[in-house]
Amino acid sequence: MFFRRFFIIFLYHSVVLSAISFGDDITELLGQYQKEIEGASKTKKESLGHTIVYSGEDLKKMQAFKLGDVLKTLPLLSFEKNVFGANSPVFAGGSQGVGTSMRLYINNHEVSSINSLSPWIMYEQYPLDHISHIEVYWGDGSLSMAGEPSNITIKLYTKSAKHLNGGTLRTSVDSRDSLDIAVVYGLEDKEITLLTMVDGSNTNNPTTHYNGEDIKNDNNRIFAYASLGINDFVLDLGYTKLSKDRFIGFAKDTAPDDGSIKAEDLFVSATKYFDNRSGNINFSIDKNIRDLKESNSEGIMVLPVIDLLNPTTTIPKIYNEQLTLTKYELSVSKEFSLGDNNLFLSSVAKTKDYRVDKREMVSLADTPINTPFSNIKKESVISVMLEDNYYLNDNNMLVLDLKYDKYYRNGDFYDFDEFSTRAGVIATLNKNFGVKAFASSSFTPPSFFEIDYANKDNKNLKPFSKQIYSLEGVYDDVDNRASLYLNHYEIDDAIVPGNMSTQMGFINSDEKMRGESITFDYKRKFSKDNELNFTLYKIKNSTSQYASPTEGATIRASQKYGKFDFYEELIFKNSYVYNKTIDMGTSYNLSLGVQYQCRKNLLFSLKGENLLDDDVNVLYPDFSNMNNIVYKGIQNSDRKGTISMQWIF
Amino acid sequence: MKIITLCILLVSLLTAQDGPFTLRKKDTIGELEAKIVAQIAADILNKDVNIYVVGEQKDFMTLGMNGFRIAKNCKEANFIFVSKQSVDDMELCENSRAIHFTNSRELFNKNRDFVGLFYWFKSRPNITFSSKRLESKLTMLPKSYEQFIEEF
Numbered sequence: 001m002f003f004r005r006f007f008i009i010f011l012y013h014s015v016v017l018s019a020i021s022f023g024d025d026i027t028e029l030l031g032q033y034q035k036e037i038e039g040a041s042k043t044k045k046e047s048l049g050h051t052i053v054y055s056g057e058d059l060k061k062m063q064a065f066k067l068g069d070v071l072k073t074l075p076l077l078s079f080e081k082n083v084f085g086a087n088s089p090v091f092a093g094g095s096q097g098v099g100t101s102m103r104l105y106i107n108n109h110e111v112s113s114i115n116s117l118s119p120w121i122m123y124e125q126y127p128l129d130h131i132s133h134i135e136v137y138w139g140d141g142s143l144s145m146a147g148e149p150s151n152i153t154i155k156l157y158t159k160s161a162k163h164l165n166g167g168t169l170r171t172s173v174d175s176r177d178s179l180d181i182a183v184v185y186g187l188e189d190k191e192i193t194l195l196t197m198v199d200g201s202n203t204n205n206p207t208t209h210y211n212g213e214d215i216k217n218d219n220n221r222i223f224a225y226a227s228l229g230i231n232d233f234v235l236d237l238g239y240t241k242l243s244k245d246r247f248i249g250f251a252k253d254t255a256p257d258d259g260s261i262k263a264e265d266l267f268v269s270a271t272k273y274f275d276n277r278s279g280n281i282n283f284s285i286d287k288n289i290r291d292l293k294e295s296n297s298e299g300i301m302v303l304p305v306i307d308l309l310n311p312t313t314t315i316p317k318i319y320n321e322q323l324t325l326t327k328y329e330l331s332v333s334k335e336f337s338l339g340d341n342n343l344f345l346s347s348v349a350k351t352k353d354y355r356v357d358k359r360e361m362v363s364l365a366d367t368p369i370n371t372p373f374s375n376i377k378k379e380s381v382i383s384v385m386l387e388d389n390y391y392l393n394d395n396n397m398l399v400l401d402l403k404y405d406k407y408y409r410n411g412d413f414y415d416f417d418e419f420s421t422r423a424g425v426i427a428t429l430n431k432n433f434g435v436k437a438f439a440s441s442s443f444t445p446p447s448f449f450e451i452d453y454a455n456k457d458n459k460n461l462k463p464f465s466k467q468i469y470s471l472e473g474v475y476d477d478v479d480n481r482a483s484l485y486l487n488h489y490e491i492d493d494a495i496v497p498g499n500m501s502t503q504m505g506f507i508n509s510d511e512k513m514r515g516e517s518i519t520f521d522y523k524r525k526f527s528k529d530n531e532l533n534f535t536l537y538k539i540k541n542s543t544s545q546y547a548s549p550t551e552g553a554t555i556r557a558s559q560k561y562g563k564f565d566f567y568e569e570l571i572f573k574n575s576y577v578y579n580k581t582i583d584m585g586t587s588y589n590l591s592l593g594v595q596y597q598c599r600k601n602l603l604f605s606l607k608g609e610n611l612l613d614d615d616v617n618v619l620y621p622d623f624s625n626m627n628n629i630v631y632k633g634i635q636n637s638d639r640k641g642t643i644s645m646q647w648i649f
Numbered sequence: 650m651k652i653i654t655l656c657i658l659l660v661s662l663l664t665a666q667d668g669p670f671t672l673r674k675k676d677t678i679g680e681l682e683a684k685i686v687a688q689i690a691a692d693i694l695n696k697d698v699n700i701y702v703v704g705e706q707k708d709f710m711t712l713g714m715n716g717f718r719i720a721k722n723c724k725e726a727n728f729i730f731v732s733k734q735s736v737d738d739m740e741l742c743e744n745s746r747a748i749h750f751t752n753s754r755e756l757f758n759k760n761r762d763f764v765g766l767f768y769w770f771k772s773r774p775n776i777t778f779s780s781k782r783l784e785s786k787l788t789m790l791p792k793s794y795e796q797f798i799e800e801f
Contacts, residue, residue, distance in 0.1 A: 428668030476669035
């Protein structure tokens with residue numbers, strides 16, 4: 001054996017030939033090829049907005065096994081737990097809550113909750129083992145997508161089954177005895193590809209002590225995903241199951257006696273591509289099942305049923321709810337080329353059903369409460385979109401989006417229609433410098449959750465309208481990339497929580513909201529395996545009271561020495577004073593990671609998170625005394641270490 | 650002054666080349682795959698490459714490398730690449746003495762004319778050469794290819 005190999009190599013070296021070489025080492029080329037496959041070259045669409053891409057290589061260096069590991073590094077956001085204990089990105093300066101303006105896609109399927117329009121409670125811990133790369137778009141890019149309107153769109157792209165051609169197994173254990181196991185397998189046989197992923201985890205979070213009570217936030221999750229491709233037909237299946245503690249829930253005194261959240265999300269999406277994949281027809285069904293339980297002897301702030309003039313008979317102490325929400329969606333889209341114009345035309349019809357299977361409440365006076373939240377049960381939407389990309393030449397483009405949405409709703413809720421527009425320019429000034437600018441006018445509809453929890457005097461919340469203007473300058477050469485991003489927005493009829501004593505529940509604000517932000521991002525590549533990324537941002541808006549940090553910075557660096565990879569991450573958030581009384585200090589969230597490539601198919605990882613034990617504090621209200629609502633700051637995460645093993649088979 | 654600045658800006662917009670944004674979709678993956686096959690051909694042959702591609706040739710045509718030519722048929726070629734999308738057209742080159750290479754595992758396993766294979770396995774791109782097939786064709790590989798040779 002050895003002789004045979006030696007013979008071949010010896011023959012080669014013994015013959016002196018005039019060498020012909022293209023100047024590339026084959027191993028180097030294979031590395032470049034793998035990076036390209038795990039990058040966004042096939043999926044990134046510059047016209048969708050201002051973009052941040054996390055390539056497969058970035059995710060590996062960051063030890064980003066869960067979506068939250070990526071979300072917490074994004075600028076202009078704070079990563080904070082809402083009252084249900086789900087880590088959610090919160091717009092800088094805003095309060096923790098259930099936001100409606102961020103969209104999450106797995107490939108081309110939107111997975112936001114049908115009830116709240118927020119994806120985070122189910123997907124913040126989404127595993128990334130089967131994800132090739134992540135694209136984040138700032139701005140209202142949803143105008144050319146089938147999903148609900150957005151300010152930020154996050155797109156997860158799954159790995160290609162044919163490139164996996166095998167499986168991966170990951171096991172992670174953290175310092176609080178949490179366990180996470182993920183298995184991915186992909187195969188290709190002629191025209192058929194199959195990608196599958198199953199992830200199971202139990203996560204133990206520290207118990208918070210408040211008013212002599214424990215606030216628990218442990219959870220168990222199962223994620224499954226499968227994608228079957230046969231020529232130009234793709235069938236995607238997704239399943240998510242969550243079982244967790246209630247965390248704060250709606251407890252009047254911030255600490256419920258007991259409670260749980262059980263939830264399941266299921267989607268089936270079938271897509272048929274045609275005309276060389278320039279067009280597609282898609283049909284999908286989403287089902288969300290929610291089973292919520294909460295008990296609290298001090299009371300539960302279920303706002304739709306509470307009358308502060310009769311608190312003992314209207315404030316529940318037991319609240320059990322089972323909901324089933326279903327969404328059916330049919331879309332057709334096609335891309336055309338007409339001279340220098342690239343046109344994208346799409347039409348979507350969807351209908352959402354909201355069914356309350358059970359809603360039981362017992363008041364502080366031990367009487368049943370039967371007040372309905374609202375009578376909305378159905379919402380149907382028909383949308384037509386057109387995007388024109390007009391090429392001045394290969395590197396300069398004008399963008400125009402037009403979208404028309406018609407909403408039909410049952411019960412006491414009026415139908416409405418909205419016309420959204422966006423215009424933009426993407427200009428290349430020279431080979432290193434380019435500019436993007438967009439101006440958009442669109443809206444965000446009220447969610448079922450917002451309607452249920454709207455102020456009793458006006459359940460018919462208006463969609464809020466928004467105008468966003470943004471400008472980005474980018475400098476890029478081989479080793480450096482710097483960008484400066486400016487944003488200005490104006491919102492009319494913003495849906496905000498009303499005053500607890502006079503307008504309890506969500507209302508449309510009378511005041512026009514305005515805000516600006518500036519973000520600077522710099523990436524330096526010292527060598528192939530040695531990178532530094534620095535991001536700095538600051539926001540200012542018309543709100544009278546900030547409820548989360550308004551400035552932040554993130555530093556990420558990675559290096560490789562032999563078989564070892566190192567990663568450093570520091571996330572800074574500024575201090576602010578809430579209600580002129582609560583000093584919310586600065587925070588420095590430091591994470592360090594090291595990985596050892598033991599064999600080609602075996603990787604060991606160690607990561608320490610929040611090592612300085614100095615994450616942001618999140619504000620939660622305590623309604624114990626309705627005449628004097630106080631706020632409590634709870635640190636979002638504690639220090640922890642995680643060890644992981646990845647095996648490729 | 651403003652008019653001059655505007656004119657300069659307009660001219661730079663209309664003439665600018667390859668900047669930080671990629672507006673037209675490019676098949677960089679297809680280009681890289683072609684480059685890898687071309688590099689393998691060049692390293693094995695160590696002389697000018699006359700490649701015959703059974704399958705999509707577009708990405709090979711834009712490589713623009715010295716000493717690299719696309720042959721019109723099997724007879725002219727000293728290196729034949731059969732892509733897995735075009736395995737059915739393979740009979741065209743069955744009697745050629747050129748070096749045969751493919752990215753189809755199925756074809757590589759059943760046809761002993763093929764000395765090497767480029768394929769994805771266990772989440773990474775791989776190259777495999779059969780030592781017996783190389784020996785039978787008296788084909789030599791550079792030292793950097795030793796890692797890709799398997800004993801069969």
